[in-house]
Amino acid sequence: DTAVSQTPKYLVTQMGNDKSIKCEQNLGHDTMYWYKQDSKKFLKIMFSYNNKELIINETVPNRFSPKSPDKAHLNLHINSLELGDSAVYFCASSLSGTGNEKLFFGSGTQLSVL
Amino acid sequence: GENVEQHPSTLSVQEGDSAVIKCTYSDSASNYFPWYKQELGKGPQLIIDIRSNVGEKKDQRIAVTLNKTAKHFSLHITETQPEDSAVYFCAASHNSGGGADGLTFGKGTHLIIQP
Numbered sequence: 001d002t003a004v005s006q007t008p009k010y011l012v013t014q015m016g017n018d019k020s021i022k023c024e025q026n027l028g029h030d031t032m033y034w035y036k037q038d039s040k041k042f043l044k045i046m047f048s049y050n051n052k053e054l055i056i057n058e059t060v061p062n063r064f065s066p067k068s069p070d071k072a073h074l075n076l077h078i079n080s081l082e083l084g085d086s087a088v089y090f091c092a093s094s095l096s097g098t099g100n101e102k103l104f105f106g107s108g109t110q111l112s113v114l
Numbered sequence: 115g116e117n118v119e120q121h122p123s124t125l126s127v128q129e130g131d132s133a134v135i136k137c138t139y140s141d142s143a144s145n146y147f148p149w150y151k152q153e154l155g156k157g158p159q160l161i162i163d164i165r166s167n168v169g170e171k172k173d174q175r176i177a178v179t180l181n182k183t184a185k186h187f188s189l190h191i192t193e194t195q196p197e198d199s200a201v202y203f204c205a206a207s208h209n210s211g212g213g214a215d216g217l218t219f220g221k222g223t224h225l226i227i228q229p
Contacts, residue, residue, distance in 0.1 A: 004157075033216065041152075041201055041221070041224075042219075042222070043158070043219040044219075045216040045217070090157050090158070092157075099208060099217070100146030100165070100207050103150075103217065105158050105159065107155070
């Protein structure tokens with residue numbers, strides 16, 4: 001069983017479109033995250049959710065909106081896609097979200113905006 | 115906020131030799147320092163971590179050292195093997211006491227093991 005699974009693995013779309021990436025964890029963790037990895041491999045946190053409450057929003061454009069129907073899921077919606085949104089997006093989870101614990105990452109979604 | 119610097123960006127070593135990756139951090143409140151390994155096409159995976167109450171930790175061929183005074187920590191891999199080829203990330207964080215500040219990652223080191 002995959003601990004953190006995200007879909008799709010690849011997403012190719014046109015500029016201006018709206019798209020979603022789904023993430024699910026079966027570890028019973030309380031906190032889930034979205035990270036963006038750019039072409040230079042730099043990992044930057046975008047959001048985290050703890051028991052359905054947004055904890056972090058690291059100056060991400062409001063075109064990006066996380067949605068968590070329950071603590072096992074954290075989906076990422078992106079409106080009006082731009083060329084600069086092309087990157088690999090990773091979902092992750094951790095037990096309680098204290099900041100000093102192991103993160104479990106999904107395998108990533110490679111987003112290409114044409 | 116926290117700033118983590120990681121060096122080198124690329125490291126090529128002969129199979130069997132040792133590899134060392136170094137990181138520095140800026141926030142003296144940071145007390146948790148994990149290392150993640152990312153293989154091609156996969157998400158990062160934790161390989162070892164160290165907390166500020168210890169200076170060194172070992173797990174088979176992997177060791178991490180921490181110097182709190184100098185605010186730097188290092189990853190040491192001995193007897194390198196082809197499967198060690200990957201991108202390695204250091205990170206720093208502190209327990210925010212109920213919130214979730216998240217980890218601050220270094221920019222990564224591409225480790226290449228030459229046969």
